Amino acid sequence: MSRVVAVAARELGAALDAPAVRTATLVLAVVLCALFFHIGYPIGELRSGGLWEVRTTNTLAVVFAWLPILLALFVPALTMGSWSDERRSGTEDLLFARPVRAGEVVIGKFAAGLVLLAILLTVALLPLIATAAYLGPVDWSAAFGGVLGALLLGAGYLAIGQLISACAREPLSAFVVAALVLIVSWSPMLLVGHFSGALADGLLYASPAYHYLETAARGLFDLRDFLFHGLLAAGALHLCSLVVEARRWR
C-alpha cells in the first residue's frame, strides 16, 4: 500500500508541476463556461430539462451534459504520458527493477489521476455552480450527483487512458487513440431520440456516458451505474497491469 501511495504522490506532484496540466485545467474551466452560457445542450437529446428552461430550480444539467465529451478529450491529455513517457525516458527500467508489482504502479498512477481529475472538476464546476446558485435555487442533489458521477465517469476514462498509454510508444499517439476511443464510446448518445430497438439500446447501455447522463447527471443514484463505472475502471486497470508486466517478456 505504501508503494501505491508513493507512486501516487510522485505522479500527482509531477502533474501539478507540469504547465500542460495547469493549462488543461484552465482550458476546461473556460470551455465549460463558454458552452454553458452560450451554446446550451450538446448534440443529441437529453430527457431532462436544463438551466435555461422554465423550471423552479436550477439543475446544471447543461453543464453535465457537456462533461462526457469534454472529459473524453481532457482525460487522455492527463494520461497520455503515464507509461509512454516512462518508456521514452527509460525510467520504466527503474520501476521494473524495484521490488514493486506492475499493479501497484498502475493503481498509484490511477489514484493520482483521480485526485487530479477531482481538482480539475472542482476548478471547472465551482464557478458554474456558484453562478447557478446566485441566479436562483439550485437542485443540490442533482448538482452533487452530477459532480460525483462525473468523477466516476472520469475514473473509467482514466483507466482506459492509462491502458492505451501503456500500449503506445509515444504520448501523442496515446492521446489521439484514447481520445478517439472515448469519443466513440460517447457517440451512442447521438442515437438517443433518433433510433430505437435492441441494437440502439445495447450500444447505449455499453456507453459510459449513458450511465452518467441518464442518472447521476440528473441527481439520480443507481447502483448499477456505480457498478458499471467501477467494473470498467477495474477491468481496464487490470488489463493495463497485464500489459505493463508483459513488457518484461518483450
Added chain:
Amino acid sequence: MIEVRGLTKHYGALCAVDHLDFSIERGEVVGFLGPNGAGKSTTMRMLTGCLAPDTGDVSIGGVRDPARSTAARARIGYLPENAPLYRAMRVDRYLDFCARLVGITRRERPRALFAAAESVGLETHVGRRIDELSKGYRQRVGLAQALLGDPQVLILDEPTSGLDPGEIQRIRALVRDLGRSRTVLLSTHVLSEIEEVCGRVLILACGRLVADGHPRDLVEGGGATLTLEVRLDRMSGTAGALAQRLERVADVASVRTAGDRPDGIAAFALELGSAAPALRRAAAERVVREVAAAGASLIELRHEAPTLERVFLQRTDPSFAAAHAVAAKSPTGVAP
C-alpha cells in the same frame, strides 16, 4: 550471490544473449566488457528483472527469477545506462520516492537518504532539481538511488560514461569501496577501469561469454608481441630464411616479416603464446640467441606491453584476432 545458467534472449531474429553461464560470489567486483551490441545491457536487464529471459535461469542471493520475484529484486541496486531519472523532481524527493519503493520505513528514511547521498558526495545538492544538475551529479543521483535499501548486489551499467576525470576517479573509488561488502557487476568501455577496480572480468561478444578471469591472468594468457629489427648480410641469408628459423623457437606462435629493406635491415613481429613475464623474457633470450646463431646482428628488440585492450580485441574482433594469430584459448579463457 549471482547465478546465471543458460541465459538466452532473442529480439526477433536477433540473438542478443546466447546461453550465458556464470556465477559471481559475494564481495566480488566484476567488470563486464564487450563491444557495443554484445549483450551487456540486455544481460544486466535480465539480472535486474527488467527483462525476462527466453530461456535460462537467474538467481540473486539464492532467490530465482527476478522478473517474477520481488524478493529477488529487493536484493538488487541497479543503475541503468545513461542514468534515467525523473528530471523534474528534486533530488531529495526523488530519493525519498525510491526509498519508499524499496520499502524503507518512514522513520528510517531520512537516515537512509542522507547515507546514500553522502556516499556519492551529493549532500550539498539534495535540494536542487535533477534537470539543473550536471551530468556527473545526475550520475551520482542514479548511483545514490541504487544504494538505497543497502542491496547486496549492485548492477551498474556504464557508471562512469561521459564523466570528467575527477568524477570518474571518485566513482571508481566508491565502487571499490562498495565492493568490499557487496557484489558489484559493472559494465564499461574503459579498459583501464576494469584493471583498476575489478578483481574479475567477463568479456562478452555477440551474446556469448568469450573470457572470464582475473584481468592480469587474461592479459598474460592473451599473448604478447616481440618486435625485432636486425641487420642481415650475405652470411646470414634472407629475411625469409631467418623468419623460418625464428618460427622454430620455443614459445613463438607465429612470425610476421614486417620489413625487408634492400640495405639488409629486416623487421619481424613475433607473437608469443603467453605474456607471463618469465616466459616472455625466456623467449626473448632464445630469439636473441637464434638471431646471433643465424649470423645476423640485432639492432632493436622490443616487447609490446601486454594489455587488456589486446585481450579484448583478440576475443571480440575477428579481424584483430586474424592479424595477431595467437591461440585465442588460454587456461583462464572460455572457448568461444
